[in-house]
Amino acid sequence: MKTLATMCSVMALTAGAASAEGELNVYHWSDYVAEDTIEKFEAETGIKVNYDVYDSNEVLEAKMLTGSSGYDVVVPSVEFLARQAQAGVYSEIDKAALSNYGNLDPEIMKVVAVNDPDNTYGVPYMMYTTGLGYNTDMVSERIDEDKIGSWDMVFDPETAAKLADCGIAVLDSPSEIMAPALHYLGLDPNSEDKGDLEKATELMLSVRPHIRYFHSSQYINDLANGDICVAVGYSGDVLQARDRADEAGQGINLTYAIPKEGGQVGFDMMAIPDDAPNPENALKFIDFILQPEIAADISNYVYFANPNTAATEFVADEVKNDPGIYPSDEIRSKLFSIKPHTPRYDRSLTRAWTTIKTGK
Amino acid sequence: MSMFAHTETNARSRLPGGKALGGLLQRLGLGGRGLVIAIPTLWLLLFFLIPFLVVAKISLSEAAIARPPYLPIWEWDDGLLNINLNFGNYLFLLEDPLYLSAYLESIKIAGISTLIALLIGYPMAYLIARSPENQRNILLMLVVLPFWTSFLLRVYAWIGFLKANGIINNFLLWTGIIDEPLIMLQTDFAVYVGIVYSYLPFMILPLYANLVKLDQSYIEASADLGARPVTTFLTVTLPLSASGIIAGCMLVFIPAVGEFVIPALLGGPDTLMIGRVLWDEFFSNRDWPIASAVAIVMLFVLVIPIMMLRKAQAVEEGAS
Numbered sequence: 001m002k003t004l005a006t007m008c009s010v011m012a013l014t015a016g017a018a019s020a021e022g023e024l025n026v027y028h029w030s031d032y033v034a035e036d037t038i039e040k041f042e043a044e045t046g047i048k049v050n051y052d053v054y055d056s057n058e059v060l061e062a063k064m065l066t067g068s069s070g071y072d073v074v075v076p077s078v079e080f081l082a083r084q085a086q087a088g089v090y091s092e093i094d095k096a097a098l099s100n101y102g103n104l105d106p107e108i109m110k111v112v113a114v115n116d117p118d119n120t121y122g123v124p125y126m127m128y129t130t131g132l133g134y135n136t137d138m139v140s141e142r143i144d145e146d147k148i149g150s151w152d153m154v155f156d157p158e159t160a161a162k163l164a165d166c167g168i169a170v171l172d173s174p175s176e177i178m179a180p181a182l183h184y185l186g187l188d189p190n191s192e193d194k195g196d197l198e199k200a201t202e203l204m205l206s207v208r209p210h211i212r213y214f215h216s217s218q219y220i221n222d223l224a225n226g227d228i229c230v231a232v233g234y235s236g237d238v239l240q241a242r243d244r245a246d247e248a249g250q251g252i253n254l255t256y257a258i259p260k261e262g263g264q265v266g267f268d269m270m271a272i273p274d275d276a277p278n279p280e281n282a283l284k285f286i287d288f289i290l291q292p293e294i295a296a297d298i299s300n301y302v303y304f305a306n307p308n309t310a311a312t313e314f315v316a317d318e319v320k321n322d323p324g325i326y327p328s329d330e331i332r333s334k335l336f337s338i339k340p341h342t343p344r345y346d347r348s349l350t351r352a353w354t355t356i357k358t359g360k
Numbered sequence: 361m362s363m364f365a366h367t368e369t370n371a372r373s374r375l376p377g378g379k380a381l382g383g384l385l386q387r388l389g390l391g392g393r394g395l396v397i398a399i400p401t402l403w404l405l406l407f408f409l410i411p412f413l414v415v416a417k418i419s420l421s422e423a424a425i426a427r428p429p430y431l432p433i434w435e436w437d438d439g440l441l442n443i444n445l446n447f448g449n450y451l452f453l454l455e456d457p458l459y460l461s462a463y464l465e466s467i468k469i470a471g472i473s474t475l476i477a478l479l480i481g482y483p484m485a486y487l488i489a490r491s492p493e494n495q496r497n498i499l500l501m502l503v504v505l506p507f508w509t510s511f512l513l514r515v516y517a518w519i520g521f522l523k524a525n526g527i528i529n530n531f532l533l534w535t536g537i538i539d540e541p542l543i544m545l546q547t548d549f550a551v552y553v554g555i556v557y558s559y560l561p562f563m564i565l566p567l568y569a570n571l572v573k574l575d576q577s578y579i580e581a582s583a584d585l586g587a588r589p590v591t592t593f594l595t596v597t598l599p600l601s602a603s604g605i606i607a608g609c610m611l612v613f614i615p616a617v618g619e620f621v622i623p624a625l626l627g628g629p630d631t632l633m634i635g636r637v638l639w640d641e642f643f644s645n646r647d648w649p650i651a652s653a654v655a656i657v658m659l660f661v662l663v664i665p666i667m668m669l670r671k672a673q674a675v676e677e678g679a680s
Binding site: 058061167174225343346351359 | 423425427428429456457458546628629630637642644
């Protein structure tokens with residue numbers, strides 16, 4: 001056992017030595033930078049970037065908690081960052097080394113600081129909302145105008161029943177669905193009360209027969225192909241589905257709406273693991289992303305809003321004026337963010353989620 | 361014995377510097393036979409026993425917000441060794457009926473899939489074994505051919521076949537057999553299709569290997585004695601191919617029980633298999649100890665059929 005551990009660390013060391021100078025290992029969400037972002041960074045700094053992707057916070061978390069990941073920059077959502085920082089996974093951000101740190105929106109920094117006190121461990125990368133993606137034609141054939149763009153589409157059994165035949169998909173993420181369910185019931189989305197969880201579970205069970213599947217990325221393709229008509233999903237993902245549908249030209253019109261009642265706003269945070277082999281290059285990368293033009297390029301490409309006030313002037317009008325990406329002030333006031341749960345509550349939540357999905 | 365020694369020297373002389381190496385090994389008390397056994401032993405030790413012990417260790421620990429996310433089970437404290445073994449994880453699996461029903465569901469799905477694979481695979485293996493010798497290799501190639509494409513890609517291809525506006529539905533709608541697309545994807549049906557499709561070659565190959573050795577004169581003798589083909593099949597062919605059936609069934613059943621990818625891609629949200637429960641424990645609950653306990657219990661669930669196989673083989677060897 002001991003020898004095996006030594007062997008592993010020797011292997012890790014040699015891997016580290018190879019990338020001691022002039023390299024940067026980035027572990028990022030899939031489809032989350034502009035096509036030329038990495039190229040531009042390499043051209044500007046001469047640093048060679050090794051770029052890997054993941055598609056769920058949980059996968060990243062498992063790597064971080066195992067340790068010796070070899071990555072220099074990772075991008076967890078803020079509520080995950082909070083817990084991982086508690087486990088001692090990240091090093092503090094040296095703000096003095098970031099010349100563009102002042103570009104960040106102070107309002108957003110305050111919201112993020114609820115989970116990351118004093119913005120110690122993370123720099124916000126993009127902000128997203130969780131809301132409703134739907135096929136405009138299929139939906140208006142089936143339900144009343146005033147229900148469209150409301151959480152009723154998923155949480156009201158009567159409305160959901162009318163949409164069941166064209167297909168409703170829901171993110172397979174207990175915290176991101178139970179929070180809006182609690183919000184829909186007029187309860188605190190971050191409640192850890194057993195009774196509240198039961199009420200939200202009942203609500204989900206009442207619409208369960210009308211939900212076709214739970215998955216966190218399948219809906220992008222299915223919306224674009226017309227295989228489903230409603231999805232609870234991430235803003236940028238639904239908008240990318242809309243683009244794909246437009247390109248395919250099959251007459252499928254998709255809309256992303258932050259529900260009238262309000263929805264979850266989330267932030268993905270750039271962070272540096274404490275065992276990063278190239279922490280200085282990591283800071284250079286974060287500072288590069290904070291450049292207004294670079295942040296705007298990314299927003300224009302992935303349809304997520306950036307937290308960079310200096311970047312707004314470079315963001316394309318169609319992106320800037322899309323209320324699904326940059327919400328109006330009225331909607332903004334109804335958004336809520338989620339906090340990390342205690343391990344005990346996480347277990348109850350996952351258990352309730354299994355009950356919802358399987359009836360067991 | 362003498363033949364063995366002969367091949368041994370032959371193999372050695374072909375190696376550059378083989379003599380010196382052979383001499384060294386001989387001095388270490390490692391002859392060719394020892395070496396041949398040592399490699400698989402080392403392999404099993406490195407890739408089965410050690411990982412198993414690591415998982416077993418974690419299963420006796422307690423989850424924590426730390427890196428790694430569980431507490432150590434032993435600690436040195438001033439020359440005092442403290443060992444904390446937490447058997448609560450195993451007791452917890454008994455407390456919640458979820459785990460039992462996930463194990464049973466996995467066994468049910470794997471069992472039914474194995475049976476279907478046997479019903480489809482047996483006639484195919486039989487036909488290949490009975491076809492002219494020059495065609496057999498081509499037919500076997502066809503069975504193995506799908507392996508040239510990635511497993512994941514082949515499962516994804518089934519999505520294209522089974523989905524609401526997929527190939528099968530569009531064809532049936534076009535012929536007018538159905539008016540509404542059939543919902544096949546995200547159902548247990550799709551999981552069975554996926555598992556049977558993916559594991560069918562593992563059923564066919566051992567069956568073929570067994571059936572091709574079957575002495576044709578037994579069947580002729582049976583016919584000469586007046587048995588009809590069905591009787592011959594049931595009383596001669598089937599019992600003689602029992603070891604092939606057992607081997608094929610094990611090769612399909614065991615991986616199917618722990619299958620995660622196929623139910624995740626083709627199954628519905630209510631398809632509850634143990635692989636999914638394990639994923640939830642590991643990723644959603646971040647409870648590595650419980651996840652490890654689930655895995656250890658699954659191993660024992662699988663060890664029982666393997667023991668049965670060993671026993672059946674031992675009986676057969678004893679008989680022949």
